[in-house]
Amino acid sequence: MxxxxxxxxxxxxxxxxxxxxxxxxxxxxxxxxxxxxxxxxxxxxxxxxxxxxxxxxxxxxxxxxxxxxxxxxxxxxxxxxxxxxxxxxxxxxxxxxxxxxxxxxxxxxxxxxxxxxxxxxxxxxxxxxxxxxxxxxxxxxxxxxxxxLEPAAVAAHATSMVHNIGEKTVVVAGAGPIGNLIAQFAKIRGAKRVVVSDFNPFRLQLLEKLGIMDTINLSEESFQQGISRILGDEPFQVGIEAVGVEPALHNLVDHVEKGGQVLIVGVYEEHPRLNMGFVGEHELTVQGSMMYKHQDYVQAIEWLVSGDLQxxxxxxxxxxxxxxxxxxxxxxxxxxxxxxxxxxxx
Ligand SMILES: [Zn+2]
Ligand SMILES: [Zn+2]
The missing domain is CATH 3.90.180.10 (Medium-chain alcohol dehydrogenases, catalytic domain)
Structure with missing residues (x-):
């Protein structure tokens, strides 16, 4: 009724x-x-x-x-x-x-x-x-x-923009709901390795409970220290920005491997400054990711129902x-x- x-x-x-x-x-x-x-x-x-x-x-x-x-x-x-x-x-x-x-x-x-x-x-x-x-x-x-499922579809879409993800290490800036979901999708899609940075230990601990163990607590170490502790001399090929602030963007752009990809998912209240000369010299792909499409919902639903997505x-x-x-x-x-x-x- x-x-x-x-x-x-x-x-x-x-x-x-x-x-x-x-x-x-x-x-x-x-x-x-x-x-x-x-x-x-x-x-x-x-x-x-x-x-x-x-x-x-x-x-x-x-x-x-x-x-x-x-x-x-x-x-x-x-x-x-x-x-x-x-x-x-x-x-x-x-x-x-x-x-x-x-x-x-x-x-x-x-x-x-x-x-x-x-x-x-x-x-x-x-x-x-x-x-x-x-x-x-x-x-x-x-x-x-x-x-x-709506924020999950955002993460499904962003990670679908990474080609050959199985050969790549993905670093996510931000462990809020979107960063968390992006990390989960990168892992489900078979990324070589997934690393997440944030200042908030509560959010990083939740990721560890979900099996994403490589986290950088920025209130205890710098991004660069965390990356070298976790990856050693191995570079990372993909950075996904899920905070929407300039320092998080810089961490990814400054440290991603030459020829790498940085995806922008965060919403910026202030316009960040970026060294475009560096982007050019390193031939980086700095790319936007906007919401989702139908197939991203389909993918998110499939992995929610299968239990892969938490x-x-x-x-x-x-x-x-x-x-x-x-x-x-x-x-x-x-x-x-x-x-x-x-x-x-x-
Ligand atoms: Zn929303
Ligand atoms: Zn239209």
Whole structure:
């Protein structure tokens, strides 16, 4: 039984989420799916928006782009999703007609709107999504874990940009949720070796529990010391930047092997300075990685279901839906002990 009324959470101004009563959408497009939202993850980009510092997010906005839910209704032409399925959605609204879209690179669509940023997100009891962006998760995967498939897809995409990964050592700057997931994907994809650096020992210990033992605690040793301790004279060929600050970028660019690759996944509040002469002389590939595509969700789901990918250990706190503001306050006050915070919608 679907309710007629629902609660919606809107970020009306920086640091202020307000709740309102709205109507549940009652007419569903023929290709649409109605989702009863269960969990929403909060990520770094959400925090930028909450603080009013996300450069591409005008307020007011309904947040929520990483989530899980249960299907409660489907349009008349929907064939791959049915009522009762546990699902998540890919929050990218793309035009399908620009150059990148025509080339299959719709993750960098010229007219991209991401739900939760430039289009309304899922911070409400019910949400309508087109079938082709809905992913059914088979088996008994929890709603908690399903909500983390969106950041997992980010990591799936970034690591898919490394060719012949089996012959390469990958160094990840940052052990937050994205850095953690990138390290996990690099390992699952068979990287020769995976090393992760961060200042936060809590985050590095979690990686060690997940079997990623080569970590550099930057509060105890320099990046260079850590790299020589772990790799000796062996170079590394790939650096993946998952922090979004200049020193982390420099650690990778300054130490990656000549001819190596540095992928940019972190979101930068400040524009970093980079020695482009050095990039040129070393023929480095400094390359962006933007969100994900359909196949990255498919890959993340496959490895979550197979047990290769571990998502549950990343969850550190949960808050009820009406404590959305309190969740952000907690994250701001406790950076050292939060990794992934979930909102329990229903
Ligand atoms: Zn996110
Ligand atoms: Zn497009």
């Amino acid at each position: 679907i309710a007629r009324d629902m609660k919606q959470a809107t970020l009306t101004e920086p640091k202020n989420i307000r709740f309102s009563d709205e109507q549940v959408p009652d007419s569903l497009g023929t290709m649409d799916v109605l989702i009863h939202v269960r969990r929403i993850g909060i990520c770094g980009s959400d925090i930028h928006a909450y603080n009013g510092k996300h450069p591409f997010t005008p307020l007011p906005v309904v947040q929520g782009h990483e989530y899980s839910g249960e299907v409660v209704a489907v349009g008349s032409q929907v064939t791959t999703v049915k009522v009762g399925d546990r699902v998540t959605g890919r929050p990218q609204q793309v035009c399908g007609t620009c150059g990148p879209c025509k080339a299959g690179r719709y993750n960098v669509c010229a007219n991209l709107k991401v739900e939760g940023f430039q289009a309304p997100g899922v911070a409400q009891d019910y949400f309508v999504l087109p079938e082709d962006r809905t992913y059914v998760i088979p088996g008994t995967v929890s709603f908690d874990e399903i909500a983390l 998502l549950a250990p990343l969850i550190t706190q949960r808050f009820p839906f009406d404590a959305y503001n309190e969740a952000y306050q907690f994250i701001a006050e406790n950076p050292a002990k939060t990794l992934k915070v979930l909102i329990d919608v229903n």
